[in-house]
Amino acid sequence: MFFKANNLSGGYGEVKVIENCNFNVNRGEIVSILGPNGAGKSSAMKAMLGMLKLESGTVVLDEKDISNFNTQDRIKLGISFVPQVNNIFTELTVNENLEMGAFTSSDDIKDKIEEMYDLFPAIKEKKYQFAGELSGGQRQQVAIARALMNNPSILMLDEPTAGVSPVVMQEIFEHIIQIKEKNIAILMVEQNANQALKISDRGYILVTGQNAYHGTGQELLNDPEIRKTFLGG
Amino acid sequence: MDFLNALILLSNFVIVPSITYGSQLALGAIGVTLIYGILRFANFAYGDLMAFGTMCVILFTWLLKSWGVNLGIFPTALLALPFGITLTIIVSLFFDKTVFEYYRNKKSSPVTFIVVSLGIMFVLNAVVRIIIGPNDIVFMDGSRFIISAVDFKEATGLLEGLTIKSTQVITIITTSLTCFLLFNFLNKTKTGKSMRAYSNNEDLALLSGIDPNKIILITWIIASILATIAGTLYGLDKSFKPFTYFNNLLPIFAATIVGGIGNPLGAFYGGFVIAFSEIALTYAYKKFIFYLLPFSSDSTNLIQYISTDYKFAISFAILVVVLIFKPQGIFKGKVI
Numbered sequence: 001m002f003f004k005a006n007n008l009s010g011g012y013g014e015v016k017v018i019e020n021c022n023f024n025v026n027r028g029e030i031v032s033i034l035g036p037n038g039a040g041k042s043s044a045m046k047a048m049l050g051m052l053k054l055e056s057g058t059v060v061l062d063e064k065d066i067s068n069f070n071t072q073d074r075i076k077l078g079i080s081f082v083p084q085v086n087n088i089f090t091e092l093t094v095n096e097n098l099e100m101g102a103f104t105s106s107d108d109i110k111d112k113i114e115e116m117y118d119l120f121p122a123i124k125e126k127k128y129q130f131a132g133e134l135s136g137g138q139r140q141q142v143a144i145a146r147a148l149m150n151n152p153s154i155l156m157l158d159e160p161t162a163g164v165s166p167v168v169m170q171e172i173f174e175h176i177i178q179i180k181e182k183n184i185a186i187l188m189v190e191q192n193a194n195q196a197l198k199i200s201d202r203g204y205i206l207v208t209g210q211n212a213y214h215g216t217g218q219e220l221l222n223d224p225e226i227r228k229t230f231l232g233g
Numbered sequence: 234m235d236f237l238n239a240l241i242l243l244s245n246f247v248i249v250p251s252i253t254y255g256s257q258l259a260l261g262a263i264g265v266t267l268i269y270g271i272l273r274f275a276n277f278a279y280g281d282l283m284a285f286g287t288m289c290v291i292l293f294t295w296l297l298k299s300w301g302v303n304l305g306i307f308p309t310a311l312l313a314l315p316f317g318i319t320l321t322i323i324v325s326l327f328f329d330k331t332v333f334e335y336y337r338n339k340k341s342s343p344v345t346f347i348v349v350s351l352g353i354m355f356v357l358n359a360v361v362r363i364i365i366g367p368n369d370i371v372f373m374d375g376s377r378f379i380i381s382a383v384d385f386k387e388a389t390g391l392l393e394g395l396t397i398k399s400t401q402v403i404t405i406i407t408t409s410l411t412c413f414l415l416f417n418f419l420n421k422t423k424t425g426k427s428m429r430a431y432s433n434n435e436d437l438a439l440l441s442g443i444d445p446n447k448i449i450l451i452t453w454i455i456a457s458i459l460a461t462i463a464g465t466l467y468g469l470d471k472s473f474k475p476f477t478y479f480n481n482l483l484p485i486f487a488a489t490i491v492g493g494i495g496n497p498l499g500a501f502y503g504g505f506v507i508a509f510s511e512i513a514l515t516y517a518y519k520k521f522i523f524y525l526l527p528f529s530s531d532s533t534n535l536i537q538y539i540s541t542d543y544k545f546a547i548s549f550a551i552l553v554v555v556l557i558f559k560p561q562g563i564f565k566g567k568v569i
Contacts, residue, residue: 075442083437091433092426099423100430104442150442 002026002185003154008047008057011209017043017052018209025185025202027153030176032196032217033189034230035206041189042084042158044206048187049081049156050074062153076104080152084159084189087143090132094123097131097142101149109149116145119178137168144175148184155179157188161195173199194231197221205230239524241385241393247516251509253401253470256408259504260463261481262488263415263497264456270432270495271452272333274346279460280482281357284475285324286461287468288365290317291372298374306376308403308469317465321457328353329453337449354479361475370473373400400470411462412501415455419497424451432495480545484511487548491555493562502563510551511544 001024011017018040025031033041046052048059050071058067066074075081089097098116102109117124120141126134131142140160147155160176161169169192177199180186190196197203197217205213205226213226220226261283268276276282293313303309336349379402382394419425424447431438431448439445464478471477488507492499517537539547555562 072439072442072444075440081440083440086434086437089430089433089437092430096426096430099426100438100441100443103423103427146441 002062003187004058004060005044005048006058006060008044008054008059010047010052010054010057011043012052016055016209018047018206021047021057021206021209021211023048023187023204025154025187027185028180028183029201030180030186030188030199032193032200032203033187033206034193034196034203035212036230039206040209041206043209045081045156045158045187045189049079075150078151078153079156080147080150080154081156082143082147082158082160084162088131088139088146090130092131093128094131094134094142095127097146098149101146103150105150112149112151116148119148120145120175136164137171140164140168140172141175144172144179148179152184154185154187157186159189159191161190161192169195194221197231235524238391238393239521241391241395242521242524245382245393245395247509247512249397249401251505251512253404254512255505255508256404257463257467257470257504258481258484258488258508259501260408260411260459260466261485262492262500262504263412264459264463265485265489266492266495266497266500267428267452267459268456269489270497271428271448272337272346274343274350275486275494276456277347277350277482278328278354278357279456279485280479281354281361281475282321282325282457283460283464283467283481284361284473284478285357286317286321286457287464287473287478288361288475289320290314290461290465291365291370291468291473293317294372304375306399308373308375308400310372310374310465310469311403314461314465318458318461321461322454324357325453325457326450329449358475358479365475367475370468372473373469375399398470400466404466404470407462407466411459415459416497428452483545483552484508484548487552487555490552491562493564496562496564499562499564506563507548507551511547514547515539515541515544 004024006022008021009016009019021044023031023033023044033044035041043052047054047057050069054067058065060066061077061079066077069077089100092100095113098113099109102112117127123134123138123141123145126138131139134142144157144160157176161172164172173195176186176188188196197220200217202214202216203220204211205220213220213223215223221231261279265276265279268274268279290310290313293316294310297303297309297313302312304312332349332353333346336345376399378396379399380395380397382396385396386394419429427438427443428448428451430441431443431445467481484507488503489500490503491506492501492503515537517535519534519536522536
């Protein structure tokens with residue numbers, strides 16, 4: 001496995017939010033982390049990014065133990081993260097947002113920017129507009145494009161479809177499939193479990209901070225108990 | 234003819250002084266707004282940092298003059314400016330390393346930072362008074378006027394003479410140049426863009442791999458440059474007195490907030506809004522009206538509604554009104 005998180009336990013002070021969680025993802029694979037509200041999905045992602053203090057567990061990227069790395073160092077190694085909210089620079093233009101995404105890279109980024117506009121044509125015509133002026137779906141595209149600018153090997157998305165319309169949600173999922181084809185590992189936390197599982201290779205279902213179920217997207221979708229409990233019948 | 238006389242009168246006493254004073258405020262306000270945007274606190278030590286920077290420039294001016302160096306028709310202070318700036322940067326970075334960094338690492342609240350900056354204000358205040366004293370110092374040399382009233386009257390035959398002091402022109406040119414360079418830096422260079430990004434969304438900036446320590450370092454450097462230039466221009470135009478610089482903190486803060494705190498372009502315009510308001514509201518319009526009225530008036534009323542002693546009250550009033558009715562300022566800054 002390209003990215004492995006083993007036995008993650010941690011939380012905020014005394015309160016444990018995640019306990020013995022395991023996740024892994026390969027390049028060219030979409031893996032969803034699902035579960036009810038407050039199950040610790042976002043916290044698990046933060047733990048993998050080094051934004052949550054771990055009591056135990058290891059995070060391994062490409063055979064390298066990065067458990068003790070801080071967030072900035074993990075990003076330099078090729079982990080990109082799209083937060084759920086405040087995931088764009090509203091006072092910067094779309095173009096500048098993308099430039100900031102490639103802040104750590106020293107090579108010419110013009111081609112990379114063009115590549116992003118090919119992937120997200122909707123934001124190309126807005127490249128000199130302030131990102132704060134865009135619609136919800138376009139903002140989300142800018143956010144994902146920004147995260148892709150530093151050539152990540154793994155992309156983590158925290159609820160990329162939160163608060164967008166069903167049409168836009170489909171659009172974003174299609175983009176995520178396109179990104180997967182670039183041989184990038186994709187790990188996402190999702191609320192729209194049904195839709196997310198349809199495009200996912202595998203899924204993890206978290207309940208009260210622990211791994212409850214794990215399987216391929218189809219397996220989870222077809223399991224009657226999971227359907228009843230988590231997918232609304 | 235009377236209309237022209239009225240216009241010249243107004244230029245002489247309101248428009249030209251306002252643009253000059255506005256430029257000085259604008260530079261200071263941009264410095265305050267940058268510190269607010271990046272370090273997220275209102276730096277009360279800024280007025281005294283300006284005083285410190287100006288003091289350094291004055292000391293170097295004296296040194297240069299004692300060596301017989303001068304700039305001819307230009308003030309020697311312009312030659313001393315780079316040295317003054319360097320010293321001010323060193324002092325700013327010293328306070329950042331020894332004081333602000335400690336509270337940054339502790340993740341102290343903005344209120345704590347404001348109180349800390351007040352402490353630094355007192356220290357700088359005392360240092361300046363110990364080194365150069367509390368008195369008025371005039372360090373302007375070179376030629377005083379570009380257009381003098383007498384020459385202007387002779388040349389045009391008007392009753393009113395237009396005076397343009399060389400310090401006014403120097404102020405306006407230096408400010409334009411500084412702002413041109415600064416805004417190009419902020420909008421065109423990678424480092425400048427990363428500063429705006431950090432100011433806009435700190436968490437995402439960190440996620441993009443932007444180094445906060447470098448951003449903070451550059452912010453202090455730019456703020457120190459602006460403080461020294463603004464202070465020196467003000468001192469050349471009027472005179473240097475530490476207490477005046479402390480007082481100027483109010484119009485500078487007002488300019489920052491009018492323009493939208495954290496927004497450099499807003500701070501630039503805010504400086505002019507405050508300067509025009511202060512000067513236009515405290516000007517005695519008697520003579521101006523006299524030129525425009527078709528009949529002569531023997532009124533003893535000066536038609537000056539607010540005494541110049543109250544000019545800071547105008548800044549304060551604008552500050553309060555903006556905070557109540559439009560707290561994000563004209564150019565949409567952060568709401569405090």
